[in-house]
Amino acid sequence: MKKTLLALAVLTAGSANAGINLYDANGVKVDLSGATEVQYREDYDPSKDAELRIDDADLAINTTVAISEQLNVVAGTAFEYEDGDVRNDELWAGFGGDFGTLTFGRQYLISDDSGVGKDYELGSESVDFVQTNGNEVIKYVYDNGTFYFGASHDLKDSGDVVDKDGNVFANDDTSITDARIGYRVAGLDARVYYYTGDHVAGTTFDKDGYVDVDGYNVEAEYGFGSVGLAASFGQVKYKNAYGVDLLRANVYQVAADYTIDKTTFAIGYNNYDRRDEAGDNYAVYANVTQQLHSNVKVYAEIGNTDAKFDGRDADFGYVAGMEVKF
DSSP states (O other), X not given: OOHXXXXXXXXXXXXXXXXXXXXXXXXXXXXXXXXXXXXXXXXXOTTSOOEEEXXXXXXXXXXXXXXXXXXXXXXXXXXXXXXXXXXXXXXXXXXXXXXXXEEEEEEEOGGGGOOOOOOSSTTOOOOOXXXXXXXXXXXXXXXXXXXXXXXXXXXXXXXXXXXXXXXXXXXXXXXXXXXXXXXXXXXXXXXXXXXXXXXXXXXXXXXXXXXXXXXXXXXXXXXXXXXXXXXXXXXXEEEOTTSXXXXXXXXEEEXXXXXXXXXXXXEEEEEEEESXXXXXXXXXXXXEEEEEETTEEEEEEEEEEOOEETTEEOOOEEEEEEEEEO
């Protein structure tokens, strides 16, 4: 099959990067991929001590079946191991071709890819769409290398849903729609994300943990030589079931990196302009990454924020970590 079709199939999986080919014959291709990331971290919360933590632990299997020169059937499943329990966070099937990729099932929404920050942990402030995966998701992705578009819709969700921090909520009333449109030319990659969700799980802004969410994020990245620049502006709004505003915020992000051989230095600044008592908060960070192998990297990061934690000043943050992929 055409390489473009296989690439489109890979785009459908949030955690999958084709790593080990298990089978490739008779029009059937099966790939296994995984990641493990361990950190020693002191975050900004002064009530918490430094800890050794598992930041990422994933295993995914993707399958592409050639039906014709114009059509593939694609499927995937993936598991997370981050909190000591095994959780199936992806289980989907669909179709891929020159028209794009259309998938159905448990998977990550388009908005899960939003963000231009170059931080590992200490960027802190970014547009929070709260829930970016679901059990009943219909997702379409198209990418011809220059223009790309995607949209996803989580139907009236059933079963457990998980927020961006891994918290599990039982909810059968959540409905989410999001989309992305982007364009690449001469080192520039610009895109816009849109998100709207009803009865979304996973915040502390409402006593029941559910809010209505509306937001967008405008992002741009530009690379020239060894230098990469990135910036974004977004807005997000949370309301309760009665339509009362719980949060309105503008979020600004700027970041840059510079690569020498296998070493990358990055800095960034995020500003979260909230329309509530928390006011305007910022986070600034810097990190260095050493690529030991195409599948292995180590990194260190420091950061600072003026955010308050129960009225207390934030701690100075630092992180050291290693990521291994296959």
